[in-house]
Amino acid sequence: MGKSARTERSRYESEVAAYVAAGGDEQVQRVITAVHGLARRLSQWYTQQLSHHDLSPGEWAVLRHLAAESDDNVSTPSQLADATAVAPSSMTHRLDRMAERGLISRTPDAENRTRILVQLTRQGWDMFRQVIREGDLVESDVLAQVPTAQRARLAQLLELAIAGLDDALK
Template sequence: MGARRRTAQQQHAEDVASYVAAGGEETVQRVITAVYAVTKRLDQWYARQFADLGLTQGEWAVLAALAKAGDTCLTPSQLADRSSVAPSSMTHRLDKMAARGLVKRTPDQTNRTRTLVSLTKDGWALFSAAVRESNVVESDTLRGLTADERDELGRLLEIVIAGLDDVEA
C-alpha cells in the first residue's frame, strides 16, 4: 500500500517548519505559506474550470480585464499590459477570441491607427458563467470561517495589498 497523502494542513505545517528552521520568522511564514497554498490550490482548480469552459488562462485574463473595464474599451496594448504578455501574443489571442465571438474589435474614432476591444454578449456570458462557477469553489474554500471571520480576513488581506506597492520586488 502506498504512503498516505498528507493533508493540506499537514503540508502547511511541514512547509512552515522548514522555512522557520532555515531562519524565517514563524508568524510571517505561517501567513505567506498559507496564502501561497490557497493560491496554488485555487489556480489548479481555475485551470481545470477554464479548460471545461473551453478557455485558456490567457483568454480568461482578457475577459476579466475587459469586464473590469466596464463600458470602457481597451486597446490591444492595454490588454497585453494587464495580462502581462507581449503585444504580439495578444494580437493572436484576440484573433482567436474574435473568431469565437467573445470580443469585438472596432477602429478608434479619435485615432484611426488604433483598435479598441470590447466584450460581446457571448464574452460577457462566458465571463459570468466562469465567475458563478468559481464562486462555488471559492465559497467552499472559506466554509470553515464565519461571516465575521471572512470579513476580518478580507480586511486584513486588504491591508497587506495596500502595502504591496511599498515592497521592492
C-alpha cells in the same frame, strides 16, 4: 508519507517549518505560506474550470481585465498584452481566437484610426458571468471552514496586506 498522499495541511506545516528553520519569522511565514497554498490550489481549480469552457488562463485574463480593470470595459491590444504579461504578437493570436468565438469585438478607434479598441461582447459578458458564478461556488466551499462572522475580518486583514504591496515591492 509519499508526496501524492500529502495533504495541503501537511504541506503547509512542512513549508512553514522549513522557512522558520531557515530564519523566517513564524507569524509571517504562516500567513504568506497559507495565502500561497490557497492561491496555488485555487489556480489549479480555476485552470480546470476554464478548460470546461474552452478558455485558456490567458483568455480568462483578457475577459477579466476587460470586465473589471479597463476603463469603460475597453482596452487596446497593447494594453491587454501589458496587463496580461504577454508579447503583443501573442495577444493578437489570442484576440483572433476570442473574436472568432464571439467573446470580444475589435473596432478602430475613432480618434486614432491606427489604434484598435477591444471590448467584451454580450457573449463575452455571459461567459464572464458564468465563470464567476461557478467560481463563487468553489470559493464559498473554500471559506466553509471560516465562520461567517469572521470572514469580513479576514477580508479586512488581507486588504491591509494588499494595500501595502505597491509600496513594499517598489
